[in-house]
Structure formats: C-alpha cells, structure tokens
Amino acid sequence: MKIPVTAIHLPTRPGREYESRFDREQSLLKMLAIPIASVILASMVTTLPIFTAEPLLPPFGLLMMLGWRLMRPGLLPVWSGLPFGLMDDLFSGQPFGSAGLLWSLAMLALEIIDSRAIWRDYFQDWLIAALLITAVLLGGLWIAGLAHTAPEPSLLMPQIVLSILLYPLVVRICARLDSWRLAT
Incomplete structure (x- = not known):
C-alpha cells in the first residue's frame, strides 16, 4: 500500500519565488x-x-563626509570633496567655493594620511x-574674513568642541547606513 505524499508549499511573497540569498548582486x-545622499x-x-x-551648529555635512571617508577609505574618491563642499556652500551661507576648497584639501590630507599610515584605530x-x-x-x-571683518577665532570654540564630540555619533550613523547599504 502506497501512502500519498503531498508537497509542502512554503508561503512566498506574491509574484516571487523563493530565491537564495547567496551570491546575489547588490544594487x-x-x-x-x-x-552621497547622506552627505x-x-x-x-x-x-x-x-x-x-x-555659531554652534556643527557642520554635519563635513562630519558625514569624514565619517564615510575614514570608515570606508575607498568609497568616496578624492575629488568628491569639491562637489560636496559646493553643495554645502549653497546651504551654509559661506562664500561660495570656500567649503569646496577646504573640503577638497581635507580629502587630499586624508589621502596622504592613508598612503603613509600602515594601520589606524578608532581613536x-x-x-x-x-x-x-x-x-x-x-x-x-x-575665508569669510576676506570679505568682511571676521570675529575672533575663539568664537568658534563651542562649535569646534561640539563637532569633535559629535563625530562618534556621526560615525555610528555612517556604520548603520553602511550595513543597510551592503544588505541584500
């Protein structure tokens, strides 16, 4: 006597068959x-x-760009400091081109550090x-002082300190976005 075997059907999303998660290409x-969007x-x-x-609000665009660049060195090209800086100039109110120049110099400095350093840690x-x-x-x-009378550099101390203290939070956000970016 033969016992009939019935197939077990697993629930799937409508219109999609079960696909292996191994060896998928990422978007x-x-x-x-x-x-790019996060910066x-x-x-x-x-x-x-x-x-x-x-001035108290940290330059979050700069922090995000530095977070991505230091966390994933090959992700952003060296020249990306220029378009990101020009985009930041549109929103920050600084003279147009100042962040483009300074962020490009920061990216060049990071490239020099990466080429000379054997290893780096978080600190x-x-x-x-x-x-x-x-x-x-x-x-x-x-640069802003070239067009107008600039205040004392000590005026920027709260902004600098707050920016440095918020950097680990920005790196944590970059890491979360990176895990979502790499997920299939």
Whole structure:
C-alpha cells in the first residue's frame, strides 16, 4: 500500500519565488546613492531654523563626509570633496567655493594620511577628524574674513568642541547606513 505524499508549499511573497540569498548582486544605485545622499542631507541640516548668538551648529555635512571617508577609505574618491563642499556652500551661507576648497584639501590630507599610515584605530580616526574639523572651520572663518571683518577665532570654540564630540555619533550613523547599504 502506497501512502500519498503531498508537497509542502512554503508561503512566498506574491509574484516571487523563493530565491537564495547567496551570491546575489547588490544594487549599484543603492551602493552609490546612500553615501552621497547622506552627505547632502547632512549639509542641509544647517537650513533648520536654529537661532544662536554665536555659531554652534556643527557642520554635519563635513562630519558625514569624514565619517564615510575614514570608515570606508575607498568609497568616496578624492575629488568628491569639491562637489560636496559646493553643495554645502549653497546651504551654509559661506562664500561660495570656500567649503569646496577646504573640503577638497581635507580629502587630499586624508589621502596622504592613508598612503603613509600602515594601520589606524578608532581613536586615531577621531584625532584626524578633530584636526580636520578644526582646520576647516578656522579656514572658513579666514575665508569669510576676506570679505568682511571676521570675529575672533575663539568664537568658534563651542562649535569646534561640539563637532569633535559629535563625530562618534556621526560615525555610528555612517556604520548603520553602511550595513543597510551592503544588505541584500
């Protein structure tokens, strides 16, 4: 006597058969768009209506670009500092081209550090980011001072300190976005 065997059907999403998750190709659009969009959206944070007597809001676009570049060195090309900086200039109110120049110089400095360093750890990345954040903010103050009378550099100290302290949070956001970007 034969016992009939019935097939077990697993529930699937409508219109899709079960596909193996091994050896899938990742979306090129997703791989490229997430870092670019995150830097641009972070630069747009400066358009929020936050009013203070002195500059306090960190340059989130710069922090995001440094976070991506230090976390994934080959992801953003060296020349990407120019378009990201020009995009930031549109939202920050700095003289047009100042962030383009300073962010490009920061990317060149990171490229030189990457070519000479054998290895880096998290605290070295934080120190590199702190030095570049300070240099870019002071350079932006100097460039703005070419057109108008610039205030004392000590006025930027709260913004510099807050930017350096928020860098680990931005790297955590980059890591979350990176895990989502690499997921299939």
